[in-house]
Amino acid sequence: MTKPSLSVERLTQTFPDGKGGTMTVFENASFGIEKGEFVCILGHSGCGKSTIMNILAGLAEPSSGVVKMDGYEVSGPSLDRGVVFQNYSLLPWLSALKNVIFGVRARYPNRSRAEIEAQSLKYLAMVGLEGDVVHRKPSQLSGGMRQRVSIARAFANHPKLLLLDEPFGALDALTRGTIQDELLKIWGGTEQTVFMITHDIDEAILLADRILLMTNGPFARVAESVEITIPRPRKRTEIVEHPNYYAIRNHLVHFLGQRSRELAGRASDGADQRPETVRIDLTETGTPDAPADGPAAPHLRAVTP
Amino acid sequence: MGKLTLNQRAALLSLVLLAVGLLIWEAAIPAQKAAAELTEYERLTGGGAPKAGVPPPSQVLVKAWEQLSNPFYDAGPNDKGIGIQIGYSIYRVLSGYLLAALVAIPLGFLIGMSPVAYRALNPFIQVLRPISPLAWMPLALFIIQDSEASAIFVIFICSIWPMLINTAFGVAGVRQDWVNVARTHELGPLRTAFTVILPAAAPTIITGMRISIGIAWLVIVAAEMLVGGTGIGYYVWNEWNNLDLTSVIFSILMIGVVGMLLDSAFAWLQRAVAYAE
Structure with missing residues (x-):
């Protein structure tokens, strides 16, 4: 495994809950982003996606944990980490x-x-x-x-890392589509490392190399890292024809609809919370007509790094 | 009749109102009776002598023409042209005002950026702000020992508050998003202040400056009546002592015109720095 360009190590964020105690948004979250990679993070509101984004941007301080870029710990905002705000x-x-x-x-x-x-x-x-x-x-x-x-x-x-905080959240669907294409075009020409928050599953599949899935808060964590096994260049009209598209999409929908809740609310007991890598590729198994209905399907394999 | 724009109709109405007002004024001045028409008793009590009265607008216009055609004559301490008098007033207003801006805007920045400074200075501001600027006059005259500088001090003290409060308010209200843009671009504190916070707060700051210049122009008339010597306020009072009501009315109008010009300069500035979100 190559050394990631950005690595997030045991990030924890707690806030006072207003009753004298503390509320843990996420705990010991750890993940990495390779150079030139486009990573999307998906999760429900309140799971701490924006908090992670603000920490990566240097606009907020985590309660504990570090963010390293090229092996060096970063603190505070920097021109190396560009931000596009919602x-x-x-x-x-x-x-x-x-x-x-x-x-x-x-x-x-x-x-x-x-x-x-x-x-x-x-x-x-x-x-x-x-x-x-x-x-x-x-x-x-x-x-x-x-x-x-x-x-x-x-x-x-x-910037070495570009952070996009729900950049298309306030746009109508048609405009969003056009700008996603613009974003893909400009990204393709620069090999920029991108970390993007989104709520839109189809947007994430179209854009990302990898999707990080977060469970619900409190005690949210980055539970899975789903590889998008659809070759580039991608076009929104063509990728839906790809055999992997609906398999991946169903997996994401299933996670957000059900498993994000089931996995929520567990304290980590000090363990490092690395996401499980999930690779869904129907073209490899040679059974493109197999039913693709979520993680229970037999052709899926979970690989831990 | 063709269709007139809203502005043309408004201008027409203004002119009609002006004409009607002047006519009523002119008609309301009682004519002095000729000596021949007076009774013997009236002549004995001095009724035939010319009486001081409110002059009709026609006389004011004649006076205005006479003064404005030669505004800068100087015929001794008690007889200077209206241009010289207004010039002195503007000089005092601008000196006091600029000094106030030099103090109020940086201090306002500090107060706006630091909640501690805001809370620490707020009680002083709240107590000092409602003091009538003229109430400072005796103290200023005693300490400064110079009437000219005291007048400038009074302008300074009255124009500082709106600028200070508006600057602090504008700076404190700059959207966090814009400050974050500055932070993610690694701008230093000075560059952030000049390239992000100042333009963001400029409309509020200019509003404060506009309020201040209005107050300063109100106060200078009163201040000059007290300190005397030169200036439009002194001129009004001096002409009152001379019982020259034509000049009094003329100078009142000039105070209005200059005040309007000062205000419109700031209105223009306000438009120049305004932005839509």
Whole structure:
């Protein structure tokens, strides 16, 4: 096993519960992300996904545990970890272009104005924003366009790790589809490591190399790491034809609908909570017509690292 | 009649109101009787002598024309052009105001960013803020020993509060998301203050500055009536002592016009820094 680019070790987060005690959101959560990997994390509201995201971004401190990047412990926010927030977080007094320039200038303070602008325009064009539209203020852009600007700002900075916090949560389904395609396109060209929170199973299957599944809180944990065994490049219209698609999807639905609850609420007793790796590949077993109905199906195998 | 826009109709109505108002004013001034029409008793009691009265608008207009065509003449301490007087007032207002801005905006930043500073300074602000600026005048005159500087101090003390409170409020209210953007881009405290917090809080800060300049212009008239010498406030009081009501009315109008210009400068500034979320 290669050394992961990002490794999260025994992360624990507790909050005061307002009655003098503490409430444990998650405990001893450990997982890793390889360089260039696209990882999605799925789980119900309140299981601590956003808290994990904020810790990875350096905007929050865990109660205990460490986050290591390339072997070094990180603390506090850094340009190495770019963030795309759900509510876009564009600065409303700057135009779309100036928002991207803001990021690029922070990353490359020694570059000339012209270089910075060229880089910003290049990444805006990569998400489909060209021409006069880049000079508009965020308030004059649609939600989808704002999120594109936000994605361009994050990618233009070449962070070692890109964190996406439900980036499409506030968008309608059609816009979401278009921007997912834009995201795949820009990601494909950069081999950026991405960690993304989502609520949308189909979105996760389309985008991710691996999906981390979280159980419900309190005492939530990353229970499984599901490999998406569908080759790239993926197209939303084509992947549904792939024999693995519904097998994986059913497994995820089953987990979120039932097992996330069954596995919830167990204290770890100090054990390291690494996710179990799940690999579902019907093309390997040669029985593409076998019923794919969740983890109980015999052709599934769970591999512990 | 063609269709007029809303603005054109409003302007027309304004002009009609002005004309009607001036006509009523002009008509309401009682004419002085000619000496021949007076009774002997009235002549004996001095009724024939010219009486001081509220002047009609026509006289005010003549006065305005005379003053505005030569605003900067200087014929000694008690006879200076309206331009010079207003210039002194604006100079005092701006000096006091800029000093107040230099103190209030950085201090407001500090208070807005630090809850401890906010709580520690709040009682002082709450006690000092409601004090009438003129109440400081005796103390200022005694300590500073200079009427000119005392007037500037009074402007300083009255314009500091709205700026201080609005800056603190604006800075404290900057959305956490924008601060997080600054943090994830590794901006230092100074760059965060100038590139994120200042533009985010600017509309609130400018609103405070606009309130302050309005108050400063109100207070300078009263302050100059007290300290005397020069300035539009002194001019009003001096013309009252001269019983020249035409000049009094004219200078009252000028105070209004200058106040409006100062306010519209800040209104323009406010539009320039405004942003829509």
